[in-house]
Amino acid sequence: TVRNLFLLPGDGIGPEAMGEVRKIIAYMNEAMNAGFVTDEGLVGGCAYDAHGAAISEDDMKKALAADAVLFGAVGGPKWDSVPYEVRPEAGLLRLRKDLELFANLRPAICYPALASASSLKPELVEGLDILIIRELTGGVYFGEPKEIIDLGNGQKRGIDTQVYDTYEIERIAGVAFEMARTRNNRVCSMEKRNVMKSGVLWNQVVTETHKAKYSDVQLEHMLADAGGMQLVRQPKQFDVIVTDNLFGDMLSDVAAMLTGSLGMLPSASLGAPDGKTGKRKALYEPVHGSAPDIAGKGIANPIAMIASFAMCLRYSFNMVKEADNLEKAIANVLDKGIRTGDIMAPGSRQVGTVEMGDAILSE
């Protein structure tokens, strides 16, 4: 089998982190005949510098054609004042939209070796394992009108539109219920139905989808603000959380920070399975950003990028054993006290990006 990967390292620490994944790919091709074929493109600030756009048409075509896209990170102070339409984030948003990656899976797990790095009390996060399912191609991110109007008299009006259709809610709820079945069988849906009409519809459609096809799964509803509170108060109460694009952005960041493992968390963005082949388009990216302050120094933590590749093995290529092994290798390296600077703790050995990648590879 040929497995086509399209790599978009992006800006900041993206390229360094991606370098460590490249080593793992090379090893898997050599030792296990995995058949990965890679191509590479530009996204974010570097793409803007090269083409004047946050991603070129050519690279978009390659992303659409690949079995999976591996994405590093975008942005940095250098591009803080480029026009809105070509800002680094626009590349990522276009990839999500044009590949129809509506389901963003964000595990918030607490690596046992890192429980003490959380700002929460260790007993509240030890063993934490939440999966946040964020809708990724709808809501206020893409709804129209989205514009700034000049009203005259020195007044402007900024407008964004939150829109959700039944089918969009149905399909993301379906993903959440399916994932819950492979875990602890519980889903908590979050919205603001007390204020937003899209929240009323969200609540209804999730409830109906549950009743029609997933009544074996335990379903709970929570207002998104209360959900944010509960994440801080007692995060282990959750199994799978399903929510919209904007609430998902906020809540998954809070959840990620709770774990103390922010530099370690991966994510997967998936499309619908193709009617014929069953294949789904997919993009994998670390939850952390481009961290321009430490870029190019060889000290960035590559674990989130490597763990994103593990998700890629699992969801795009059904290489479950290989994904498990790679995840175990990460946990082992941490247990051995090998750490990059961001997760350094007394008694551990501090290493750089490359050494961390090597350590995981040799496990």
Added chain:
Amino acid sequence: TVRNLFLLPGDGIGPEAMGEVRKIIAYMNEAMNAGFVTDEGLVGGCAYDAHGAAISEDDMKKALAADAVLFGAVGGPKWDSVPYEVRPEAGLLRLRKDLELFANLRPAICYPALASASSLKPELVEGLDILIIRELTGGVYFGEPKEIIDLGNGQKRGIDTQVYDTYEIERIAGVAFEMARTRNNRVCSMEKRNVMKSGVLWNQVVTETHKAKYSDVQLEHMLADAGGMQLVRQPKQFDVIVTDNLFGDMLSDVAAMLTGSLGMLPSASLGAPDGKTGKRKALYEPVHGSAPDIAGKGIANPIAMIASFAMCLRYSFNMVKEADNLEKAIANVLDKGIRTGDIMAPGSRQVGTVEMGDAILSE
């Protein structure tokens, strides 16, 4: 002087908590000749039961005429399926909108006696004192269109509209900068300018307002998702946070939960000063909800409601010394180890709602 207060105890634990404020008002009238004149109305579920609306026109008139409104809490399972337009929250939202209470002040402070009740490590929250300034009459809460459309074919579309005009951002930024000057002189403004046009405008207007009138205050901008993370990671980095209605809803709830003092936090919602009299319309309410599960049992914590009245003394009546004294009384009672069930700790003495109110009053 006559000081007109309009009391809206609402549902759940609202009435019990308000009862303790009533005692303080009576004491101040008697012992200090404070001249408070109170009237009382219905809001939320109890108003729906009485009038079929979440607040009656009559009570709206009284709220508009009063010097200040004291608000308890609304909602409960009993009203979970009443129509959207008359749900309990609609009463609160109408009060905010019709009284033009655009500035919601939510202090997130950690009472020293309660630092260990936080889910965060005590050293991260001890001495925490953040003021969140949330825009309260704009954004996605009130923007039109806000509706559910039937698209046929079993498809519906839920729409909400996020709208901000220059003047709305200007005036809330002004409040934030003014408040910062009375504190540590730092403001952090949060939005999602990388995704939302209203965020782009928000960022621009805050920046311009700062430059034009408040350049002595230190200003920082943060993306709202990163802001949520930073609140969990290192909350003490903040002094004043200013943000929009929806982000403010989420972020202030997270901040409140961090303190370990959720049942204790007050809020003030203020209008613009009247051109002639300088008076501003105002509503004061606890951050916690109606807690239907413990309502009517005499065990609810009245501190948030009492602290809201302290804010009322400060902001509506300029009774700074009295407000300070009331806040000190609360801290003293906590220091003495007198606690309601929600903040009970080993070695403390557990009391009910009324006893807690008495203890504060006798301080």
